[in-house]
Amino acid sequence: MTMSWLKMKAEEAEYVDHRALHAVISRAFQKLGLPPGEADLSAEVLVLADLRGVDSHGVQNSVRNIYVPQLRSGKINVSPNMRVVHETPSTATVDGHNGMGMVVGRYAMNLAMEKARQVGCGFVSVRNSNHYGMAGYYAMMALPHDMIGMSLTTARSSVVPLGGREPRLGTNPIAVAVPTMDEPPFVFDVATSTVAAQKVAIASISGRELPDGWIADREGRPSNDPKLPRDQRVLLPLGGGTREGGGHKGYGLAVIVDVFSGMLSGAGWSMDVEGYNCGHFFGAWRVDAFRPADEFKRDMDRMIRDLRATPLAAGFDRVYVAGEPDHEMEQERRAHGIPIHKDVLTYLRKLAGELGFEPGI
């Protein structure tokens, strides 16, 4: 029932200490023009994704494909003049001036939390930003402050609306993080498509039949064919390609993400995202704006324990709460290193060579 068949094979990976991985990414980003603090932050967002097992948004998948080429081509502005273009006591619209997504994201989420501190909750919609890594990072920024955090982002179109055969929406993730007392925090961080494009890509390589609800062919017919070429397949919304399965729900959630991230900020919706001109949305609710935080967090612990104790369905060995597998993965990888594909390591060592520093990995 798990998707272990999507994982890297053991012989393809080397284990790398997270600090060493952070160092090489941060140094590379600095060599490519980012100031040290912002390079450190950007590396931190990526390495946290790898630590938590969100491999699609970590070092492996995005450094070579997104950040390095965009920093090299100047598409990402390394010294953006980020500014608040409009605000109220609880809201703001930020122009990211095409900066690094993580830099813009942290700035905007901090602003949302500052407003929450002042008036109870805060929301910031962002335009002119770039790929910001794992959506959950920003939601989780709220946790140490006893706030509930939310983070949404537009992405390039790859998902069809229910009933359509051409992509109109991004995988538009929704992340919500909720503080707890002794249990790992509740961290929900999911694409509004059934799966991320990268899972389809990996599954296609395996040659194994794809599960229902992942993709359709270019005529919009739901397909399980792992051999469909990338340009002959489209992603289906959560719920899949039928109304009966709830495909209108995943589709509607994707539109909502576009509304908050793209339309409120003025960035435009998924169809307006050219390259990585993204819109984001960040939210923070102070728990004690509703009730005492300790009471709430004890209740969260109780709910989590009750969910975990649900009698098991046939074929399952555990009921997980959102964020729990990631939390356990993080403990393990902090202690024993992060498995990085050998090709990625070769790339990073070569990159360090080109940029003139010792990779240290």
Added chain:
Amino acid sequence: MTMSWLKMKAEEAEYVDHRALHAVISRAFQKLGLPPGEADLSAEVLVLADLRGVDSHGVQNSVRNIYVPQLRSGKINVSPNMRVVHETPSTATVDGHNGMGMVVGRYAMNLAMEKARQVGCGFVSVRNSNHYGMAGYYAMMALPHDMIGMSLTTARSSVVPLGGREPRLGTNPIAVAVPTMDEPPFVFDVATSTVAAQKVAIASISGRELPDGWIADREGRPSNDPKLPRDQRVLLPLGGGTREGGGHKGYGLAVIVDVFSGMLSGAGWSMDVEGYNCGHFFGAWRVDAFRPADEFKRDMDRMIRDLRATPLAAGFDRVYVAGEPDHEMEQERRAHGIPIHKDVLTYLRKLAGELGFEPGI
């Protein structure tokens, strides 16, 4: 691809004018102790659900099953002392004092909008309330004020967490309404289960095999069997009974609804809902707290038109935007009446007789 096989048969229905339907429900509620304004409001919420085709939350399904017995037994408090137990400039926690859900809901949503007027956005978490009808009603209250509205509610447990075989979560709906310029507003109003329990009940009667992802048996095995008795089946979260299908996403969304509606208010989560002791959550974001409302609404129209113009997938004759089918249904039913099942009409006429007034339908 539509679910027309779940609709009422023509010979089972009579068409009733929405004003006449409103009148009989409001009078019945008044006779059962609600003040006239609150009876009118409660009837309005129910009839709007019928008008928009949300039959599961309209007069048909809930007057006999929920409101009349609970008003008669005194379970619903007809003169609640609703009060704000905690607040900040942008948030509040409301104790509904066990009032009628629609009365408590409107009060709390109005408070959220008032806070949005003052500081940009507003959120109200509610405890000690009751079944409040169609979640979308409260989200839609925001539309004439150029605000985005949100409404969430806990419900009695009927849905399993992914990997579990016993219900731990309600169908916990999410409703979000977004204003537009000339197009019908975007109104998203869905259960976080694949389908509502009532659809399973209706489908079971038809004897037709159930679609994938709707239910599991009491061992937690996904099932398509329409003959499984009610107490031998459980609802599956949106995404169904596997992680590959995204069942962890629907499950996580249901928990989020519990967190905002139940845990922030202190009502407790789905497992704490006894009878209809509900928690709700209402939100309002002023559009012009982010950018000029007219610009935003024109952009919404453009997005909606572009979505509608998506080339069609095989087997579909239209791409709908959330709220569009409901809007069209509302136009039609306002003009031509609402089809009400004859059994329901018989019940309503008998109810009017018992309460001593002419039903007028």
